[in-house]
Amino acid sequence: MEGSIVEAARLIGAGLAMIGALGGGIGIGLSVQGATEGMARNPDAYGNLLTSMILGVAFSEAIAIYCLVIAFLMLFKIV
Secondary structure (H helix, E strand, O other), rough: OHHHHHHHHHHHHHHHHHHHHHHHHHOOOOOOOOHHHHHHHOHHHHHHHHHHHHHHHHHHHHHHHHHHHHHHHHHHHHO
16 A cells, blocks of 8 residues: 555656656747747847857756656656
């Protein structure tokens, strides 16, 4: 009985850890949207906007990857 409760708690915790990936996805979408609008309004700033967008996407993606790693740690009891 106690083992099944712990197993259920691990699975629920792993699912909750992946909620952070939602934030990363929203961040990437907003970053690309803003950069695309900026490039459309001012084509001369293309290089600066592209560099900033790629940096922002990398940081947002890192958050999603951290959430995935935590979820895997909880699922497979690596800790």
